[in-house]
Amino acid sequence: MIILVRMSKDEDIRIKKISGSDSTWITDFYQRRWGSSHVVTRGVIHDVPSLRGFIAMKSDKRIGLLCYRIDNQDFEIVTLDSLEEKIGVGSALIEKAVETARSESCRRIWLITTNDNSSALRFYQKLGFHLVAVHRNALEYSRKLKPEIPIFGQDGIPLRDEIELELII
Ligand SMILES: CC(C)(COP(=O)(O)OP(=O)(O)OC[C@H]1O[C@@H](n2cnc3c(N)ncnc32)[C@H](O)[C@@H]1OP(=O)(O)O)[C@@H](O)C(=O)NCCC(=O)NCCS
Numbered sequence: 001m002i003i004l005v006r007m008s009k010d011e012d013i014r015i016k017k018i019s020g021s022d023s024t025w026i027t028d029f030y031q032r033r034w035g036s037s038h039v040v041t042r043g044v045i046h047d048v049p050s051l052r053g054f055i056a057m058k059s060d061k062r063i064g065l066l067c068y069r070i071d072n073q074d075f076e077i078v079t080l081d082s083l084e085e086k087i088g089v090g091s092a093l094i095e096k097a098v099e100t101a102r103s104e105s106c107r108r109i110w111l112i113t114t115n116d117n118s119s120a121l122r123f124y125q126k127l128g129f130h131l132v133a134v135h136r137n138a139l140e141y142s143r144k145l146k147p148e149i150p151i152f153g154q155d156g157i158p159l160r161d162e163i164e165l166e167l168i169i
Pocket residue numbers: 007008009010078079080081082083084085086087088089090091092111112113117119120122123126
């Protein structure tokens with residue numbers, strides 16, 4: 001069962017599709033925030049600027065980014081970042097992803113987060129996602145593909161496992 005909790009969203013937040021003119025911003029943003037414009041999930045390297053996705057805008061400022069890929073009716077949220085937290089940016093991007101996944105006839109939305117990311121685990125579960133797998137020590141292999149991945153994550157927690165979440169739609 002899908003339990004999408006709607007949160008009150010800042011009226012000024014607008015979600016738009018990524019276009020060619022966003023690619024420099026996405027590359028710079030990802031490099032600054034995550035050390036490289038590549039992301040590794042389940043042993044696969046993704047080049048973030050080449051993915052499809054959405055940007056959250058407030059006036060003419062970019063305040064959030066969600067990138068995804070579709071494989072065999074599975075919709076993977078590869079990245080989600082909010083630059084102005086707790087005003088509804090993340091939820092608005094997820095809502096757009098759900099709408100898009102449905103229109104693309106996907107049955108499942110899934111994503112990977114890491115074991116240290118307790119705020120993301122709370123966020124996704126409140127939006128109806130289920131924890132479906134813990135891929136123990138997956139970060140060991142991810143670091144071979146992306147050496148910039150740190151040893152310690154949020155709150156000094158050792159960054160070790162991938163946690164897989166899903167929403168059946
Ligand atoms: C996880 C993340 C994407 C959430 O984004 P966000 O923009 O803060 O999300 P929202 O504002 O929609 O919701 C966050 C919280 O604010 C609350 N909120 C939303 N709108 C609100 C409003 N108008 N007033 C008060 N609270 C509000 C939500 O209820 C939610 O509460 P919770 O933390 O108890 O779940 C963000 O924290 C982030 O970018 N984290 C770093 C990157 C990351 O971890 N990404 C996910 C890993 S894949």
